């Protein structure tokens with residue numbers, strides 16, 4: 001298989017297994033037979049492993065699929081649909097249509113064991129899917145997306161504890177399938193914690209009056225702050241417009257689909273904010289030392 005295609009497929013499957021929030025609808029039409037095989041068949045030839053953080057080991061670990069009984073998926077379709085010997089992953093069903101057997105599945109639970117502690121099921125990563133006529137949904141995951149990702153967010157505490165808390169809340173809502181609500185927290189971070197404090201500074205330094213500022217839209221305000229806030233935010237104004245659109249116009253499912261990329265953008269912005277803060281601190285220190293020179 002083409003390397004790019006393989007990477008694309010790998011990312012798509014990993015996202016569904018452990019990074020995407022709950023309750024996002026995945027349409028059967030968007031999946032190849034091979035992808036479904038890896039997602040739902042613990043006996044798939046491509047032995048699926050996942051690299052995630054194990055909250056019990058408190059370390060990154062490789063998790064490998066625990067194989068259900070050989071006919072687990074087959075039994076499920078059989079029990080629910082009396083499909084007979086039509087193996088969902090066999091050639092017959094390729095011809096018969098994946099939609100047919102998928103819509104006859106009910107719930108599939110996948111379990112992966114931590115390579116550090118195979119004998120201890122407390123370490124297991126668990127994910128459950130529910131199937132409908134034209135789509136499937138992730139209905140449960142443990143450890144949650146927030147459990148897996150919030151650790152690396154703690155570095156933003158040094159920027160501002162409120163930023164850390166709001167980002168964690170956004171992440172928590174997303175991981176529980178709340179799309180629009182999670183967008184609200186991301187927008188608050190940009191508005192309240194990055195842009196507003198700098199605009200206040202401009203007013204207090206009399207670089208602009210409150211009245212003139214009120215006439216400007218958000219994009220113009222960002223331009224005023226060029227050099228003072230994250231370049232990535234100033235140059236990618238789309239981030240803010242997507243967040244606003246999410247709150248006012250987009251559906252829950254659209255917000256859930258877009259959340260991971262927007263969240264990554266927010267992380268880049270916050271990383272740049274940390275750099276700016278450190279640079280400013282360094283400049284102040286050096287200026288002080290410079291003043292002390294005779």
Ligand SMILES: [Zn+2]
Nearest residue numbers: 054057114123
């Ligand atoms: Zn473990």
